[in-house]
Amino acid sequence: MENYRERFGFYPAKVLADKLYCSRENRKWLKEKGIKLAAKPLGRPSAKAVENHVSPGERNPIEGKFGQAKNGYGMNRIRARLKNTSQSWIASIILVLNLVKLAGEALLWMGFSAWEDLKVPMESLN
Incomplete structure (x- = not known):
């Protein structure tokens, strides 16, 4: 993410990530930076979380x-x-x-x- 910011001058608006990248620490950091994470939510998914879920063919x-x-x-x-x-x-x-x-x-x-x-x-x- 920092390399992206150095190259373009800003963070991306959305990140498509797999399970390995979606730790609680990474999720917190992305939320602090205002970056939308499109990944499987932790725990039981709510209706709001389902709309941010990555569809099977998207990756x-x-x-x-x-x-x-x-x-x-x-x-x-x-x-x-x-x-x-x-x-x-x-x-x-x-x-x-x-x-x-x-x-x-x-x-x-x-x-x-x-x-x-x-x-x-x-x-x-x-």
């Missing part, structure tokens, strides 16, 4: 990216001895994931711009 894209990083790019096979080395490997894998996504979007947009150049006016066909 699928996030979990899918973790799976892609682990299976496709070897994030689950990092065996570095030092913490800094492991963090560097993880950061590199995330960078590659982002570059692959951006490259796909760039090709898509380049294709659209090339299509505009190839369009032939209807008057020239007659």
Whole structure:
């Protein structure tokens, strides 16, 4: 969260989190900062808490990216001895994931711009 704040100058409005992140301490900190937590509530859920619950498919894209990083790019096979080395490997894998996504979007947009150049006016066909 602090890295997000340093990068963008503010905290996010909402956080999607799994059970591991949703400790009482983290919930209290998020509430103090005014950040909405979308996660399973502690204890018996009230009607208000049910509306903040994360639907089953909402985290699928996030979990899918973790799976892609682990299976496709070897994030689950990092065996570095030092913490800094492991963090560097993880950061590199995330960078590659982002570059692959951006490259796909760039090709898509380049294709659209090339299509505009190839369009032939209807008057020239007659």
